[in-house]
Amino acid sequence: MNSDLTVLDNPVAESLLAAHAHLARRAGQAATYLPGVATFCALPTEPGPADWADLARLLGHGGFADMFSNTALPPADWEPVFELEGRQxxxxxxxxxxxxxxxxxxxxxxxxxxxxxxxxxxxxxxxxxxxxxxxxxxxxxxxxxxxxxxxxxxxxxxxxxxxxxxxxxxxxxxxxxxxxxxxxxxxxxxxxxxxxxxxxxxxxxxxxxxxxxxxxxxxxxxxxxxxxxxxxx
Missing domain, CATH: 3.40.630.30 (Gcn5-related N-acetyltransferase (GNAT))
Incomplete structure (x- = not known):
């Protein structure tokens, strides 16, 4: 068993940095998948205001940010769409x-x-x-x-x-x-x-x-x- 479990704490970001880099769109440290592939977005585990601004520019006005299991919460002017409890x-x-x-x-x-x-x-x-x-x-x-x-x-x-x-x-x-x-x-x-x-x-x-x-x-x-x-x- 791979002993490095830390990559599972932010699996979308880790995927877009490695195996799925060819399927990524990027702006600064923000990333998301190409249209039609997946809606998941990635930011650093503890993103700052600049990171959220980069993601907003990447997605455009009213864009959907599927943050998957990232625990960070966006600025107050981002509209919540869904919240679902799950397990890994x-x-x-x-x-x-x-x-x-x-x-x-x-x-x-x-x-x-x-x-x-x-x-x-x-x-x-x-x-x-x-x-x-x-x-x-x-x-x-x-x-x-x-x-x-x-x-x-x-x-x-x-x-x-x-x-x-x-x-x-x-x-x-x-x-x-x-x-x-x-x-x-x-x-x-x-x-x-x-x-x-x-x-x-x-x-x-x-x-x-x-x-x-x-x-x-x-x-x-x-x-x-x-x-x-x-x-x-």
Whole structure:
């Protein structure tokens, strides 16, 4: 296990500085992803007024600043958009048990550019969280097809040094209860480990079912986090 946990305290900034630098827009020490990739913004852990001003210039008037789990609060004239309690979980070993075997006609596949329309349709129906037209560029995305139709997916998102986040875990309403999420997460864990990195993820505190699944698959809670979003003045 990578002993450097500090990069997980500000994973968006660490990702944009390293593995995702080619997907970043910058102004001073402020950064965000290119349009369509992700809405997450990054600032130093303890930003000053100049840093918030740089981010405001980067996003433009009324721009959406998705601060992810950064604990810093913006100036008073930034409009709050959302606040969501969650947790950060790290994979500590283990394996799924008791998952049903895939039915006939069900296959696990790697998703590519041609699959984006189906991925966006699945996201709209399953609502796993933010996902744009270019989000799949953040890493590898895997899907489960049932007789050719995409019914579940999960993929790699943030990439702070030594770590890879699993995200966008979702299953179409009509295909739930068949073990698809467990198979996808397990496949991604194996892939991440084979690349020499460690898996982690974030989950909303209210999603008790997902938390229980991740714990069964070997994830343990590292920290409580609060996700926040704002609009620039």
């Amino acid at each position: 979980m790290l994979w500590r070993g283990g394996h799924p048990t008791g998952e049903p075997r895939p039915a006939d006609g069900v296959s696990l596949v790697e998703l590519g550019p041609d699959d984006v329309p189906e991925m966006l349709d699945l996201v709209e129906r399953a609502e796993p969280g933010p996902f744009g037209t270019r989000t799949r560029e953040l890493g590898t995305y895997l899907g489960i097809r049932a007789r050719g139709t995409l019914v579940a997916m999960a993929g790699e998102r943030l990439r702070p040094p030594g770590w890879t986040e699993i995200s966008a875990v979702c299953t179409a309403p009509e295909a739930r209860g068949q073990g698809h999420a467990a198979r996808l997460v397990s496949a991604l864990v194996a892939r991440i480990l084979s690349g020499g990195e460690q898996p982690f993820l974030h989950v909303a505190e209210a999603n008790a079912g997902a938390i229980a699944l991740y714990e069964r698959l070997g994830f343990k809670t590292r920290a409580a986090v609060t996700f926040r979003g704002f609009r620039t003045p």
